[in-house]
Amino acid sequence: MNQLTKSSFTWRNITETRLFFPVLALSLILLFDFIFIPGFFAIENRDGNLHGSMIDIFRNGSTVMLLAIGMTLVIATGGVDLSVGATMAIAASVAGILMNPSALKNEVFFVTDTNYTFQPLWVVIAAALIVSIICGLWNGVLVAYMRIQPMVATLILMISGRGIAQLITNGLRVQITYKPYAFIGQGWIILPFSLYIVAILLALTWVMTRKTAIGMFIESVGINFRSSFFSGINEKRIKLLVYTFCGFCAGIAGLVASSNVRTSDANNIGLTTELDAILAVVIGGTSMSGGRFSLLASMVGALVMQAITQSMYAIGVPAFALQAIKSVVVILVILLYSEQVRGFVRGISAPKTEV
Amino acid sequence: MSETDQNLLIMEGISKAFPGVQALDDVSLTLKRGEVLCLVGENGAGKSTLMKILTGVDKQDSGRIILDGKDIQAKSPQHAQSLGISTVYQEINLCPNLTVAENILLGQEPHKMGRIDWKKMNALAGETLQNLLGVDIDVTQSLGSYTVAIQQMVAIARALYIESAKMLILDEPTSSLDINETQQLFTVMRKLKDEGVGIIFITHFMGQIYEISDRITVLRNGKLVGTYDTSSITRVELISKMIGRSLAEFEEMTKIKLESSKHIKSDAVLQARDLGLTGSIRPFNLDLHAGEVVGLAGLLGSGRTETASILFGVEKPDTGAINFNGNLVQDYSPLGSIQRGVALCPEDRKAAGIVDDLTVRENIVLAIQANKGWFKYLSLPEQYGIAEKYIKLLNIATPSADQLVKNLSGGNQQKVILARWLATNPQVLILDEPTRGIDVGTKAEIQKLVLSLAEEGMACLFISSELEEVLRTSHRIVVLREREKVAEFVGEVDENTIIQAIAGSES
Secondary structure, three states: OOOOOOOOOOHHHHHHOOOHHHHHHHHHHHHHHHHHOOOOOOEEEEOOEEEEHHHHHHHHOHHHHHHHHHHHHHHHOOOOOOOHHHHHHHHHHHHHHHHOHHHHHOOOOOOOOOOOOOOOHHHHHHHHHHHHHHHHHHHHHHHHHOOOOHHHHHHHHHHHHHHHHHHHOOOOOEEOOOHHHHHHHHOEEOEEHHHHHHHHHHHHHHHHHHOOOHHHHHHHHHHOHHHHHHOOOOHHHHHHHHHHHHHHHHHHHHHHHHHHHOEEOOOOOOOOHHHHHHHHHHHOOOOOOOOOOOHHHHHHHHHHHHHHHHHHHHOOOOHHHHHHHHHHHHHHHHHHOOHHHHHHHHHHHOOOOOO | OOHHHHEEEEEEEEEEEEOOEEEEEEEEEEEEOOOEEEEEOOOOOOHHHHHHHHOOOOOOOEEEEEEOOEEEOOOOHHHHHHHOEEEEOOOOOOOOOOEHHHHHHOOOOOEEOOEEOHHHHHHHHHHHHHHHHOOOOOOOOEHHHOOHHHHHHHHHHHHHHOOOOOEEEEEOOOOOOOHHHHHHHHHHHHHHHHOOOEEEEEOOOHHHHHHHOOEEEEEEOOEEEEEEEHHHOOHHHHHHHHHOOOOOOHHHHHHHHHHHHOOOOOOEEEEEEEEEEOOOEEEEEEEEEOOOEEEEEOOOOOOHHHHHHHHHOOOOOOEEEEEEOOEEOOOOOHHHHHHHOEEEEOOOHHHHHOOOOOEHHHHHHHHHHHHHOOOOOOOHHHHHHHHHHHHHHOOOOOOOOOOEHHHOOHHHHHHHHHHHHHHOOOOEEEEEOOOOOOOHHHHHHHHHHHHHHHHOOOEEEEEOOOHHHHHHHOOEEEEEEOOEEEEEEEOOOOHHHHHHHHHOOOO
């Protein structure tokens, strides 16, 4: 009874942690790459910046990683947010129109000067993020205060969001040529710039959930909201917070994605990425019915998703067949999580002396 | 008919233990052909466990079951049904969006050339309802369009359609029915009785027990108290058998109680005036004093839990007001109550108490942290400090503060919830059934704890369905009947006086 907080690093402890299975899944995929794809792990130094397949996994995975941060919190409360892809498109449209408002006059005006922008960069970013926060708030109000089921509530914005994004740009695609904006998704400071964004957001979220009571309340609400209510936790405010925050994360992801493709394409930006984000969280081991969550595990989950895509491209699977192959691999990964496999691993790691 | 032939069902020496609790201890029960047997007992008495064993949901540790002269052991509810044991559960578990006929014959539809024969199906369903139950309704309408009573009838029809149905278990079928609907159900039950079907009827409404049953089997704390002919036992006798009383430890508790009663303050911490909520509890007055334990007695459904939840602000009253330390309460919410210094240990430990996937530490600090808000976060060492203090104080058996609460036994889970509330340092502590489903040793521990908390200056409201427990721990006893406060007793009271008050005028 005196050694209540003692912990030790045995094999058993490692297999019991939340990170074990996501990392195992990622390792298996990378092992496959190591054997079958020569040069997959090669990293080359171009003008002091690092490039290579591994770096690409991180860079291309950054949108899903950003989404997964917000999605983890939403799923931990027992909800889900289907509208993040649409919110990305809205944020991209807002950013695009503020840099090149010619679309509003119903004319497509090609900017050739890469230093031209209609509004300064900070206004562009702030406006896009504020709009996406409003999108998140809308979801939060529907779920927490109107008591609409999360899937239905966020479906509304998922469907209408792309329409709203089109309205913002007057139905036209806005080309983004402003160079500083392009840096968000394409810049490189030794590592891709988007990775620093992910790292900062992850750190901030970790502090927000683990250095305040918010993380515990999110888990408590997700596991048993009646008990939480009786304990005096304001469950509605917690839900409002996580959906709003999820919108904010989607906004950042929208900026990264639009900067990457240099256009605010309302029809294609973030298309079906909400599903990738949900899968990333699930692969990270957070239960869809809510409860315990791990941000880091969700990040590994997002990397698993991206590593699958990257490996498929590398071994020459054509783009049109990618989704089908990907789904097969995802099924295999999810099978890793089954009780049978868990029991098997537990059997290996169980202390032999235990009666 | 010989004596053995009359017995349809015999359950003999049934025992069942769950981790930490002996749910059933050598319980026997017989059901005759064509009789209604009432199975009564307070919460945790073992009624539902006994029925679960009969219908194959759980398996008994020992004992045997004889149906129609044959040893049986139901492996699943489906198996029990094929053996002739049909059950209608408290909540109607049918599909409201399907038609009445579909609901009755689901899974046993008549077929014609590989397709469902709808004409025959509707005719069969109509016949079943008409012949068995005397109910004439349009069976092609969806079930959801009918009243709860009709839905209940359909559930019974479905249970009886199984052709070999020999007996029927009705688990509190009347709790959602009004008087007319209940009468309709009773007519059906009498009809079935005449046809030789044996019925086990579980209810907590005294009036209904006396109206419909032939015999009554009483369970208490997992033990059989006895089986009685309904005509030969009075209400007061029955209630005293249900809530019981034993003299063990009584002397010691009386001593502690007498000692602690000296510390009762004269000013009320919490004053409720005309407090009430329509459909929940009629307006009542209640004063809680520091240092005093007030017991709430009454049968299940008498308004005990409703009283607790209105005092804690789970629900907002529509009449009256609460004064707390002389201030009128404005904010009726759990958080408001916690901030005032009121704590409630809710009745349903699983659904409203523990957060099972969190650790013991997190469960203990939950309310204190909710009170502090999102940003004044208790550091981990502080959290461990609080958790370990209460683990020691309440003697919680857990390997560590990091153990998930779901891995603890019921009694220890209850202690964790108690710890959660004690950690908020409340002035008023409301305990709703704090000893339900807990072993005897822990029960006594919790009772003593309540008295010592009162001695330290807390005002306690103690709710329990066991009268002996209420008598033992309370300085003052408030009796509720049919959602109304009917009596209040101070000091030493005779058990019978209270039972009279609980039973009401008809005794």
